[in-house]
Amino acid sequence: MKxxxxxxxxxxxxxxxxxxxxxxxxMENEVPVGVWRIWVNRREAGTYPRVRRAxxxxxxxxxxxxxxxxxxxxxxxxxxxxxxxVVVDPHLCIGCKICMVACPYQMRYxxxxxxxxxxxxxxxxxxxxxxxxxxxxxxxxxxxxxxxxMDPASPVARLLSERPSQSLKVSYGTNPQVFYVGKDIxxxxxxxxxxxxxxxxxx
Amino acid sequence: MGRSSSRRVxxxxxxxxxxxxxxxxGGAGLVHFSRVADALGMREVSRFTGLPLDAFPTTCTLCxxxxxxxxxxxxxxxxGLLGNPNDPNSRGRICIRGLAGINIQEDSERILYPxxxxxxxxxxxxxxxxxxxxxxxxxxxLQGLHGKRGELIVHEGQRGLLTQExxxxxxxxxxxFHLDGEALSxxxxxxxxxxxxxxxxxxxxxxxxxxNFGSNPYDHHELFVPxxxxxxxxxxxxxxxxxxxxxxxxxxxxxxxxxxxxxxGTDGLVALAMAKVIVESGLHDRAFIQGWTNCSEERxxxxxxxxxxxxxxxxxxxxxxxLRRIALDFAARRPSVAFAGDGVSLQASGTMTExxxxxxxxxxxxxxxxxxxxxxxxxxxxGADLDAGGQRRATRLDAAEIFRELIDGSRKVGVxxxxxxxxxxxxxxxxxxxxxxxxxxxxxxxLVMDTHMSETAALADLVLPAATYLESWGxxxxxxxxxxxxxxxxxxxxxxxxxxxxxKGARINRLDKPALRPRGxxxxxxxxxxxxxxxxxxxxEKVAELRDPKAYIEKxxxxxxxxxxxxxxxxxxxxxxxxxxxxxxxxxxFESSGFPTASGRLEIVSQALEEGGAPPLPSYLPPEKAAxxxxxxxxxxxxxxxxxxxxxxxxxxxxxxxAWVNEATARELGLAEGDCIELDSRGKRAIAKVHITQGVxxxxxxxxxxxxxxxxxxxxxxxxxxxxxxxxxxxxxxRHGAGVHIEPLIPIRLDPLSGAQAWMGTVVxxxxx
Numbered sequence: 021m022k023x024x025x026x027x028x029x030x031x032x033x034x035x036x037x038x039x040x041x042x043x044x045x046x047m048e049n050e051v052p053v054g055v056w057r058i059w060v061n062r063r064e065a066g067t068y069p070r071v072r073r074a075x076x077x078x079x080x081x082x083x084x085x086x087x088x089x090x091x092x093x094x095x096x097x098x099x100x101x102x103x104x105x106v107v108v109d110p111h112l113c114i115g116c117k118i119c120m121v122a123c124p125y126q127m128r129y130x131x132x133x134x135x136x137x138x139x140x141x142x143x144x145x146x147x148x149x150x151x152x153x154x155x156x157x158x159x160x161x162x163x164x165x166x167x168x169x170m171d172p173a174s175p176v177a178r179l180l181s182e183r184p185s186q187s188l189k190v191s192y193g194t195n196p197q198v199f200y201v202g203k204d205i206x207x208x209x210x211x212x213x214x215x216x217x218x219x220x221x222x223x
Numbered sequence: 224m225g226r227s228s229s230r231r232v233x234x235x236x237x238x239x240x241x242x243x244x245x246x247x248x249g250g251a252g253l254v255h256f257s258r259v260a261d262a263l264g265m266r267e268v269s270r271f272t273g274l275p276l277d278a279f280p281t282t283c284t285l286c287x288x289x290x291x292x293x294x295x296x297x298x299x300x301x302x303g304l305l306g307n308p309n310d311p312n313s314r315g316r317i318c319i320r321g322l323a324g325i326n327i328q329e330d331s332e333r334i335l336y337p338x339x340x341x342x343x344x345x346x347x348x349x350x351x352x353x354x355x356x357x358x359x360x361x362x363x364x365l366q367g368l369h370g371k372r373g374e375l376i377v378h379e380g381q382r383g384l385l386t387q388e389x390x391x392x393x394x395x396x397x398x399x400f401h402l403d404g405e406a407l408s409x410x411x412x413x414x415x416x417x418x419x420x421x422x423x424x425x426x427x428x429x430x431x432x433x434x435n436f437g438s439n440p441y442d443h444h445e446l447f448v449p450x451x452x453x454x455x456x457x458x459x460x461x462x463x464x465x466x467x468x469x470x471x472x473x474x475x476x477x478x479x480x481x482x483x484x485x486x487x488g489t490d491g492l493v494a495l496a497m498a499k500v501i502v503e504s505g506l507h508d509r510a511f512i513q514g515w516t517n518c519s520e521e522r523x524x525x526x527x528x529x530x531x532x533x534x535x536x537x538x539x540x541x542x543x544x545x546l547r548r549i550a551l552d553f554a555a556r557r558p559s560v561a562f563a564g565d566g567v568s569l570q571a572s573g574t575m576t577e578x579x580x581x582x583x584x585x586x587x588x589x590x591x592x593x594x595x596x597x598x599x600x601x602x603x604x605x606g607a608d609l610d611a612g613g614q615r616r617a618t619r620l621d622a623a624e625i626f627r628e629l630i631d632g633s634r635k636v637g638v639x640x641x642x643x644x645x646x647x648x649x650x651x652x653x654x655x656x657x658x659x660x661x662x663x664x665x666x667x668x669x670l671v672m673d674t675h676m677s678e679t680a681a682l683a684d685l686v687l688p689a690a691t692y693l694e695s696w697g698x699x700x701x702x703x704x705x706x707x708x709x710x711x712x713x714x715x716x717x718x719x720x721x722x723x724x725x726x727k728g729a730r731i732n733r734l735d736k737p738a739l740r741p742r743g744x745x746x747x748x749x750x751x752x753x754x755x756x757x758x759x760x761x762x763x764e765k766v767a768e769l770r771d772p773k774a775y776i777e778k779x780x781x782x783x784x785x786x787x788x789x790x791x792x793x794x795x796x797x798x799x800x801x802x803x804x805x806x807x808x809x810x811x812x813f814e815s816s817g818f819p820t821a822s823g824r825l826e827i828v829s830q831a832l833e834e835g836g837a838p839p840l841p842s843y844l845p846p847e848k849a850a851x852x853x854x855x856x857x858x859x860x861x862x863x864x865x866x867x868x869x870x871x872x873x874x875x876x877x878x879x880x881x882a883w884v885n886e887a888t889a890r891e892l893g894l895a896e897g898d899c900i901e902l903d904s905r906g907k908r909a910i911a912k913v914h915i916t917q918g919v920x921x922x923x924x925x926x927x928x929x930x931x932x933x934x935x936x937x938x939x940x941x942x943x944x945x946x947x948x949x950x951x952x953x954x955x956x957x958r959h960g961a962g963v964h965i966e967p968l969i970p971i972r973l974d975p976l977s978g979a980q981a982w983m984g985t986v987v988x989x990x991x992x
């Protein structure tokens with residue numbers, strides 16, 4: 021079978037920052053409170069009365085060069101050859117948290133119940149059944165596109181062939197498979213460096 | 224369940240559907256529903272087996288949008304909720320609150336049994352009783368109304384299917400007041416007065432210029448998901464421009480093309496000044512104004528003359544030239560539409576201000592046009608909230624109006640029956656409302672039916688376990704955004720207890736086998752009311768006629784032409800939603816039949832208002848001015864105030880409500896982020912943490928409503944606890960607190976025209992503490 025390369029693209033012009041993706045993910049994957057696999061960053065820029073807000077949903081980038089995979093001492097986390105999805109095998113993971121430190125995007129967490137590292141797996145169980153990840157299906161404005169980059173007819177491949185895209189922290193050479201279109205993320209008011217990924221509560 | 228395989232299998236979609244069907248046939252008792260998953264396009268699989276889950280279509284009632292949803296069951300448990308792709312409004316999409324509905328259903332802190340208090344009111348000492356005993360108590364309380372002072376108040380937070388039908392049978396000869404949180408608003412009245420129908424639907428998907436006055440559709444809206452998806456679509460693919468007027472940088476304002484922070488309460492002036500610009504530039508729609516409104520061009524011109532751009536700039540703070548540009552754009556860059564939200568309708572001048580914005584639409588002829596402001600298209604399933612002349616029915620009142628009299632002691636209530644409402648927390652002057660409810664002299668019997676121990680339930684004499692919206696029946700026809708009316712069915716995913724049937728003196732209907740074991744002894748509101756009426760003996764023929772909510776729905780469906788031909792209730796149960804196939808939207812409906820007003824025209828001049836002593840034409844009623852050192856309080860609705868208070872996934876994202884203060888104001892007051900501020904409203908005080916932002920008018924303190932719970936449950940209060948739910952001990956937001964209860968700061972003040980509570984416009988003093 022021809023190998024696939026699953027990827028996601030998020031249209032920042034469509035994202036309204038409603039957090040539906042974050043909650044749909046919690047429902048689908050039974051993610052405990054206090055940790056997230058996907059969330060929305062918000063920042064405000066400008067001075068009154070010229071003020072804008074920017075939103076940026078973030079999730080595991082399923083890097084082509086995943087640092088988390090290279091550092092795992094027990095090979096519990098790996099990038100699937102057949103579709104490029106980076107997954108964690110909970111039976112092998114020893115919960116040493118090295119991957120959590122290594123991930124340049126801080127997308128991993130230690131599951132407080134199971135005590136193993138966890139993160140987004142593109143809802144592999146749904147994808148294998150021909151469905152979209154839960155966040156993509158739940159998004160009220162259809163801002164998220166998912167599919168196989170090798171298939172030119174997939175929504176994500178079509179979108180990326182039509183629109184310029186960016187991904188996060190390209191200078192790290194991780195080659196993320198989550199893309200952003202619609203807005204230039206380099207000029208959005210998110211600081212460079214790690215703090216851009218912190219979880220923010222709504223006001 | 225059907226076939227299973229230990230090996231990882233990669234199914235094609237077709238194979239998958241075959242397995243789905245196969246398992247459906249195998250699933251005992253669920254055959255009827257399992258085909259649904261196929262009919263709808265299978266949308267959910269088990270995380271462990273990869274097998275499709277049974278899908279049950281129903282309707283979400285967590286907000287007024289009433290989106291069609293699918294509930295997915297796995298091993299007898301509700302596994303998830305997603306949008307129903309059949310719903311022409313929401314088109315299979317769902318919002319954060321709808322997703323978190325599963326938190327309410329599965330919550331370990333739900334009320335599961337009827338309980339009667341054994342101590343004083345609010346002391347928290349309860350005894351579990353049976354439903355039989357509970358009904359005896361309710362019936363005695365109602366019969367006790369005979370010959371005594373005081374009346375029956377039925378307060379619904381979620382409109383019941385049978386309530387209107389059963390109210391008279393409940394009354395035992397006393398006055399009944401039906402407080403229906405969904406029915407009354409200044410906005411509703413403004414629309415009735417102006418065009419004779421309910422609130423309009425902005426056809427944003429076809430619009431090019433969209434003016435938003437005080438609405439926040441990126442966070443919530445009365446047609447939230449259906450509306451916002453079309454709004455975003457229009458902006459991204461249609462190049463529509465969204466311009467927001469709001470004193471606060473709401474989620475919508477922050478992502479709009481333009482945000483114009485205006486002085487609170489001046490929306491009407493801004494709309495009228497723009498209308499004046501349009502009329503003076505000759506860009507108004509002469510044919511519409513002369514042909515379809517009851518106001519001559521000359522009279523309109525004269526009426527608008529005092530609303531100059533200079534005045535608008537002086538009072539609203541928005542640059543006059545900017546307003547001129549927006550007004551010209553609105554008239555020229557068509558189709559265009561202006562709509563209003565809570566920021567407008569919850570003002571003391573809400574009715575009038577809504578009419579000003581309707582006028583702005585009418586001036587350019589944007590009424591019931593593609594891309595304009597359209598009449599609501601729905602099937603008439605409910606009795607009208609208001610009669611034809613725009614008069615409110617005597618029995619329906621805003622809760623605030625009742626409580627104003629309860630607080631000052633001029634009203635005594637015999638029985639206060641509350642369903643899914645929480646007046647002790649959610650109403651203005653919350654603290655005094657609570658005292659009134661605590662006082663047995665003022666409220667003889669306080670009976671509360673709810674899913675959770677709300678602040679009001681904690682005060683009750685009798686607490687009854689309510690079925691959730693996923694456990695009960697309902698029928699909705701919300702205004703269609705495709706402009707083709709449709710009906711949505713709410714049916715129990717989780718069937719209510721069989722006891723419901725016995726309480727009504729009927730046999731259990733064995734054909735309707737519960738899909739899931741219900742939680743505890745929760746009963747639906749309809750079953751409860753039928754049980755009460757049956758025992759009262761005052762409406763036995765009524766009970767016999769209605770018998771069960773499903774039969775009533777069948778009766779209601781007679782009002783939906785064409786559905787019987789398409790399979791009636793049976794088909795509706797499988798699909799969840801129905802609209803006449805192949806119907807295309809017809810705009811300019813008024814051209815065939817006129818507007819449903821007395822004059823048959825859009826009434827810019829309202830006779831009813833003139834008779835009531837109010838300005839007959841849409842006019843600007845200036846708000847109360849804040850003196851130097853005072854601020855206008857904007858108690859907005861946000862995620863922290865919406866959705867169920869004990870829904871864990873919502874509370875984790877939004878648990879406290881900080882007071883938004885402009886950066887310049889904060890500097891004057893010496894405030895830093897996270898400092899505390901004391902808000903003082905006529906001697907009532909509350910202390911809140913501040914959020915310093917550029918995104919709020921300097922004369923405003925904005926803070927979200929509905930926070931600071933001391934009831935409901937541990938998630939609402941932010942206190943970790945021990946329960947079977949592993950999340951119960953993982954609550955991490957205890958150190959942030961549960962927010963501030965700001966409702967006591969807001970005085971009960973009504974829009975004199977509609978009688979609805981004016982939440983906006985309270986003036987407060989603020990100081991650092």
